[in-house]
Amino acid sequence: MRILLFLILAACMFIYPQEVLSSAAKGLTLWVNYILPALFPFFIVSELLLQLGLVNFLGVLLEPLMRPVFRLPGKASFVLAMTHTSGIPIGAILTCKLRKNGDITRIEGERLLAFTSNPSPGFMFGAVASGMLGNPALGIIIAGSVYLANLLVGLIFRNYGVSSEKAIPRTNSSWRKALRELKNLQQNNKTIGALLADAVRESTSTIILVGGYIIFFSVITHLLTVTHLSSVLADTFHFLSAGSISILEANAIIQGFLETTLGCNAAVQAFSSLNSKIGVLALLLGWGGISVFAQVSSFTASTDLRLLPFIAGRTIHSFLALLISQLLLKFSHIPTSGLPVQPTGGDASWLLSLRWSSLYFCLCSLALLFIVFMIGIWKKVHRH
Numbered sequence: 001m002r003i004l005l006f007l008i009l010a011a012c013m014f015i016y017p018q019e020v021l022s023s024a025a026k027g028l029t030l031w032v033n034y035i036l037p038a039l040f041p042f043f044i045v046s047e048l049l050l051q052l053g054l055v056n057f058l059g060v061l062l063e064p065l066m067r068p069v070f071r072l073p074g075k076a077s078f079v080l081a082m083t084h085t086s087g088i089p090i091g092a093i094l095t096c097k098l099r100k101n102g103d104i105t106r107i108e109g110e111r112l113l114a115f116t117s118n119p120s121p122g123f124m125f126g127a128v129a130s131g132m133l134g135n136p137a138l139g140i141i142i143a144g145s146v147y148l149a150n151l152l153v154g155l156i157f158r159n160y161g162v163s164s165e166k167a168i169p170r171t172n173s174s175w176r177k178a179l180r181e182l183k184n185l186q187q188n189n190k191t192i193g194a195l196l197a198d199a200v201r202e203s204t205s206t207i208i209l210v211g212g213y214i215i216f217f218s219v220i221t222h223l224l225t226v227t228h229l230s231s232v233l234a235d236t237f238h239f240l241s242a243g244s245i246s247i248l249e250a251n252a253i254i255q256g257f258l259e260t261t262l263g264c265n266a267a268v269q270a271f272s273s274l275n276s277k278i279g280v281l282a283l284l285l286g287w288g289g290i291s292v293f294a295q296v297s298s299f300t301a302s303t304d305l306r307l308l309p310f311i312a313g314r315t316i317h318s319f320l321a322l323l324i325s326q327l328l329l330k331f332s333h334i335p336t337s338g339l340p341v342q343p344t345g346g347d348a349s350w351l352l353s354l355r356w357s358s359l360y361f362c363l364c365s366l367a368l369l370f371i372v373f374m375i376g377i378w379k380k381v382h383r384h
Helices: 002-015 017-052 054-070 076-086 090-100 106-114 121-132 138-159 175-185 192-226 229-240 247-258 260-270 274-287 290-300 308-331 346-383
Strands: none
Touching: 002 017, 002 192, 017 054, 017 076, 017 090, 017 121, 017 192, 017 260, 054 076, 054 138, 076 090, 076 106, 076 138, 090 106, 090 290, 106 138, 106 308, 121 138, 121 260, 121 274, 138 274, 138 308, 192 229, 192 247, 192 260, 192 290, 229 247, 247 260, 247 274, 247 290, 260 274, 274 308, 290 308
16 A cells, blocks of 8 residues: 555656655745744754753753643653653654663653644744744744643643653752752763764754655655646545635635645635634644644654554644634734734744743743742742
C-alpha cells in the first residue's frame, strides 16, 4: 500500500513538474521567511541549556510542582517552557532526548509529548495575527486559546498510564541541591566554543529536517489541488456538513489538516466572519497538521515512545482551542473591529515573530523563577 502511494506521488510529480517546482519554492519561501529565523535561535539556545545542565537544575527545583500537577518529573518543566517559547517541534525533540537519557519513563514521555506541541508565540502573533489577519490584537485571543487548551490537555493526560506506573516517592527540592546538580554537570572539559559548535551543528540538522517536511507537504497540498482530489474531498466535506460549510471553506480546512501554515492562510481568505476565522485558526493551530505528525514521528522513531497518545492529544487540543477561542472572543474587550493594520510580510514579519518569541522566552524564564521562589517560601511557612 505504501509503495503504491509513493508510486502515485512520483507519477504526479512527473506529470506536473512545473507545479511541483512552484509549490516547492512556495514552501521554501515560507520556511525561510517564518520558520528559520523564528525557530533556529531557540534551537541553539535549547541545546546550550541542555549541555550546561539547566534541565537538571530546574528538575530539582520544580519537582514539587510538575509531579502533583502533571505527574511528570521536574525536568519536564524545561520541555514545557521551551515548547511554549519556540513551538513545534522543539517539544518532541527535547522529550525524546530526555527519554534517551533515561530521565523519564516511556509513559511519562508519551504524557509529556501529548501536550508539548504548539506553535510559537512569534508565529501566532507575527505570522498569523499581524501577517495574515492584519490585527496584532487578535494574537492575544489566538495564543491564549491555544496555550490554555494545551495546559488542559496536560491535566487530562496526567491520568494516562497511571495503572501501569510504579509509585514514585516524593523528593524535596532546595536551591542548594539544585546548584550542586548544576555544578556537577558543568564539570566537563568542553570549552564554550565546542559547546556552541555542537549546538549549532545539532540545530542546523533539525531546522533543515523541519524545512524539508514543510516543502514536501507544500508540494503534496498543491498536487491535491491540481489533480482535483482536494475538490472531491471539499465536496464531500460540504455534503457531510449539510451545506453549513462552503466548498472554499472546506478546502481551507483540508489544507490545514495537512499543513498548518498553508491552512491558516487559506482559512483567513475563505471564512468571512471574524468568529469563524479565529475558531478555525485555533482549531488548525491546535491540530498541528499531518506535516507536524510526520516530524514528530521521525524523532520518536529512535525511542520507544508511541505516537497514538500524541495524536489523541492533538485531537483534544484542537477542539478545546476552538471552544476557548469563542469564549475569549465573547468575553474579551480586545479591539477587533475597525480598520486593521496593514499585514506585514517579508523581513518585517520574521522580525516581529522573533521579537514575540524572545519576549515570551523571557516571561517563561521569569515565571519559572517566580514559581520556584514561591515554592521555597511556602515550604518555609509550612515547616513553622
